[in-house]
Amino acid sequence: AYLFSGVKNADEIIANKKKTSSLGISAPNKDTVVVKLNRPIAYFKVLMAYPLFGPQNEKVVKKYGKKYATKAQYQVYSGPFKIKGWNGTNDTWSFVKNNNYWDKKVVRLNKINYQVVKSNNTGYQMYQQGKLDLTPLSSEQVKNLKSNKDFTSYPYSLVRFLMYNFKSKNPTNNKALNNRNIRLALSLSIDRDIVTNKVLGNGSTLPTGFVANDLASDPKTGIDFAKQQKVKNTVDYNPTLAKKYWKKGMQEIGAKKLTFDLLSSNDESDSDQLTQYLQSQWTKELKGLKVNVTNVPDKSTTSRAQNGDFDIYLSHWGGDFNDPMTFMQIPMTGTSYNYGKWSNSSYDSLVRSAQNRDANNTSKRWQDLVNAAKIVNRDQAITPIYQQTTAYLQNKRVKGIIHNTAGTQWNYKYASVDNK
Structure with missing residues (x-):
């Protein structure tokens, strides 16, 4: 909540001194969000790229109520991908291309499969078997795999x-x-x-x-x-x-x-x-x-x-x-x-x-x-x-992943898989 500090009435709302309805954020029409500040925020633009500030679709929030965002189907998606197959607790899910995305023509991947792996050794074995294209490495593995052609690291x-x-x-x-x-x-x-x-x-x-x-x-x-x-x-x-x-x-x-x-x-x-x-x-x-x-x-x-x-x-x-x-x-x-x-x-x-x-x-x-x-x-x-x-093994056929050094780490909008 502290990230909202500087938005009109945010500090008072955090301190329980004002109602949430007094927050200086409004949507005068379906294409516009207005944020009123009570002081200048030098980093305001970069702050707006942080997921916490993603505008929510009020109709959807009200429709799903307490279920909102607890499973893949209780969400609405405005980015290049939608989440599929996530029930709130399971260890596998997918990102699938969002055909309603404004810039869908540049999105080259149709699907990204996610797998939660509890140990780095299991991840390495699955990578060797061709079941994963990207897996993090433990310190011990790094020492042995530094010269591997697929070794890469992301700060x-x-x-x-x-x-x-x-x-x-x-x-x-x-x-x-x-x-x-x-x-x-x-x-x-x-x-x-x-x-x-x-x-x-x-x-x-x-x-x-x-x-x-x-x-x-x-x-x-x-x-x-x-x-x-x-x-x-x-x-x-x-x-x-x-x-x-x-x-x-x-x-x-x-x-x-x-x-x-x-x-x-x-x-x-x-x-x-x-x-x-x-x-x-x-x-x-x-x-x-x-x-x-x-x-x-x-x-x-x-x-x-x-x-x-x-x-x-x-x-x-x-x-x-x-x-x-x-x-x-x-x-x-x-x-x-x-x-x-x-x-x-x-x-x-x-x-x-x-x-x-x-x-x-x-x-x-x-x-x-x-x-x-x-x-x-x-x-x-x-x-x-x-x-x-963090050190990873990344399949050479996977290209175009953007990794940010702050905020949301991974961006797959321009990612592609070279199957040659």
Whole structure:
């Protein structure tokens, strides 16, 4: 819901202060949607390409009521394909060409079959048998299949990072996690080269800060935002400096030993390897630290994170649209995804300036965001570990797939299959 912020009355509706009928979005006729804003939104155009803002057909929504969108037949389709054979829970379905699509003449595929595969090994076997044309690979498979002619990789603006609990229920840990030197020590102890090349080995890349690379560029110079947000000695591997910060931080909080609980979701394919690496690396480099790992299903992880039931949370965020703001809303005071409850008035003020006062001044807005990102990175309020790249085997006969680095990943409008 936070993505609607800036649309007239949206914030008040989210806060239960106004009725949904007062939202500044209307359809004066069957071909027009009007959106009224209460402040300029610099990234408004790219936001409109996000599926959340796809206009709904009121007639269809009312016709199906509670059933709407629960199965393939309870939806209406305006894109190049329609969904067929999806009953809400099954593991196979299809996209079939939509003959009512306005640009149907350029759509070359008649059908795309989808199959949910529970393990990467099963996916690989099905690929070998010619039952799949595209399948993701695990880190282990990547090491063996890098030289395969069908090997390909798709980057995405998803950053894996650590969130610290700034309101920890454990008084000692609360002091520790609120100590910048301790957070810097934890970050500088991580060898991200080892993480990306050996622990994962799937082509994932090193982050410069908590905002993803290749997401947005400086409108004046074309320089990647990620380069501009970088703060020296924050995400580099520097065990000597880490030990120095650790010693200083432990003295400041008056502790000789610490035990942290590291929370992560075991539904994420890399969680086991990553948490094991962090546990062994931190206990090796930082004297007096013990790390307990809690790997639980995604639902439990989210519930624990929302309740502040963690010390350090191995989380992630993928960009919804191509603007730094998609990441920069997370650490703001009071944001629902700010599970660690970090709060910094200078950060909030800069992001608000970018959203309001400087929204129509391109260079000022950009500088507000760069300065704000530097606060998070300097403080290590969020510690980035890597930026995701997913490796796949893709049949050479499949051409023209568009993969976006933010928002909706896959676009098959121009895809085709060469059967020669």
